[in-house]
Amino acid sequence: MLVGLDDTDSREGMCTTYLCARIIAALEDSAAIEGLPRLVRLNPNIPYKTRGNGALAFAVHGDPDVVWETVTDMIAASRMPGPDTNPGAILLDAPSPPPVLEAFYRRALHEEVGIDEAKELALHLGARLFFCGNGRGIIGALAAVGARITSPTYELIAYRELGSIGTPRYVDALSVSDMDAALYPSVFDSYDARNGYVAIAPRSPCPVLYGIRGTSREAVCSAAAMVRSEPVSFSQVFETNQATDAHIEDADTAGLRRYRSVRLRGRVSDAPHDVHHGHVFFSLSDGVGSVICAAYEPTKEFRAVVRALAVGDDLTVWGGVMETPFGLTLNLEKLEIHTLASLVRPVVPKCCGTSMQSIGFSQGYRCRRCGAKVPWDAVPKVAVERGVHPGRYEVPVIARRHLARPLALMPCP
Ligand code: ATP
Numbered sequence: 001m002l003v004g005l006d007d008t009d010s011r012e013g014m015c016t017t018y019l020c021a022r023i024i025a026a027l028e029d030s031a032a033i034e035g036l037p038r039l040v041r042l043n044p045n046i047p048y049k050t051r052g053n054g055a056l057a058f059a060v061h062g063d064p065d066v067v068w069e070t071v072t073d074m075i076a077a078s079r080m081p082g083p084d085t086n087p088g089a090i091l092l093d094a095p096s097p098p099p100v101l102e103a104f105y106r107r108a109l110h111e112e113v114g115i116d117e118a119k120e121l122a123l124h125l126g127a128r129l130f131f132c133g134n135g136r137g138i139i140g141a142l143a144a145v146g147a148r149i150t151s152p153t154y155e156l157i158a159y160r161e162l163g164s165i166g167t168p169r170y171v172d173a174l175s176v177s178d179m180d181a182a183l184y185p186s187v188f189d190s191y192d193a194r195n196g197y198v199a200i201a202p203r204s205p206c207p208v209l210y211g212i213r214g215t216s217r218e219a220v221c222s223a224a225a226m227v228r229s230e231p232v233s234f235s236q237v238f239e240t241n242q243a244t245d246a247h248i249e250d251a252d253t254a255g256l257r258r259y260r261s262v263r264l265r266g267r268v269s270d271a272p273h274d275v276h277h278g279h280v281f282f283s284l285s286d287g288v289g290s291v292i293c294a295a296y297e298p299t300k301e302f303r304a305v306v307r308a309l310a311v312g313d314d315l316t317v318w319g320g321v322m323e324t325p326f327g328l329t330l331n332l333e334k335l336e337i338h339t340l341a342s343l344v345r346p347v348v349p350k351c352c353g354t355s356m357q358s359i360g361f362s363q364g365y366r367c368r369r370c371g372a373k374v375p376w377d378a379v380p381k382v383a384v385e386r387g388v389h390p391g392r393y394e395v396p397v398i399a400r401r402h403l404a405r406p407l408a409l410m411p412c413p
Helices: 016-026 064-078 099-110 115-124 137-146 173-183 217-226 302-307
Strands: 002-006 031-041 054-062 088-092 128-131 153-160 208-214 232-240 248-250 261-274 280-285 290-295 314-324 327-339 344-346 357-360 364-366 373-375 381-383 391-394
Touching: 002 016, 002 064, 002 137, 016 031, 016 054, 016 064, 016 153, 016 232, 031 137, 054 064, 054 137, 064 088, 064 128, 088 137, 099 115, 099 137, 115 128, 115 137, 128 137, 153 217, 173 217, 208 217, 217 232, 261 290, 261 302, 261 327, 280 302, 290 302, 290 314, 302 327, 302 391
Parallel strands: 031 232, 248 261, 290 327
Antiparallel strands: 002 054, 002 088, 031 054, 088 128, 153 208, 153 232, 261 280, 261 314, 280 290, 314 327, 327 391, 344 381, 357 364, 364 373
């Protein structure tokens, strides 16, 4: 049978991965867990998420009544107070998810899904259903069970000892940097050297000490052995859809909708410009329409690439579509420059021993002394050094989304 759960945590504490791992430990004597539990990331753009919009699922063999009682009792006992915590769980007595649930997973990745339709689907499937509050967690619980992950990645999550939860974490940054240097890219998104950021340790008061992501179970286990930290209470490896780009769909500008994440190709149609707080915006047109693309301040050095773009550059961009006062805006996760527009600047001609004067933009030059003119077409020009090259660029680890595939794991273009 398949169990899914979600939305048991809040910004004040708890973590659904922790609860899932505790449930699995509690079932050890009464049931048999099949394979690894799954940590499934859903639509990163919806507003309801606490942090990374993760939901959990596992496959288990045993007495459904015992399993269900353990799951629901433990969720009820650990529920965090507050309107933003709306736990949900389902139990589906089937060896594998039906196609309709897989389709539901895809929708939960790409769109905003309603609570009522999730509850109806659970009832239609004959699943057992448990929820508190408005039951929003049912959406994630169903989607996690339905997820088909063709090329999964893995995350080892180490949890803190009970007495340490809520106190400052100790994870030795140098050991994380050494581990990253030794195992990248089979272990990824661990350390951002340029920004001095240890990405494996969360900043919230949750029970997680660190989470190490990698392309195999062996890689994340080797990495954990290299990290120096405060004592680990226990750890659990999850199979995940992280770093798979599962949230990305190919689209053109006519197909953009709020909360979708897309890949689209076009040409820069409005040059990049900075606005307050260091955010950088430009427009991209694809012959159908255009969209504003944004590299916000947290994307750090990625903005230097964006600032170097010019009108006419041919790009593919990846990102999440959000509604802003300026219209639909694509929050960039990565981009590929196919070709750069060739930019030239004029070499100001000289006459009568001095530089000639511009007559106007692209109009040519006139000599201040003798009045001689050089038309624009006859003005010598030199190519402008662009300061950026064709190729792929991504936001740094400090700004990376859970689902975004790092370039190091993508095949060469
Ligand atoms: P954490 O990463 O710490 O586990 P979180 O970011 O996963 O937290 P949740 O507390 O799980 O946040 O809250 C996300 C809520 O949004 C859940 O109730 C989940 O069911 C719901 N949800 C997930 N995907 C969608 C979607 N596509 N449409 C509507 N609701 C969704």
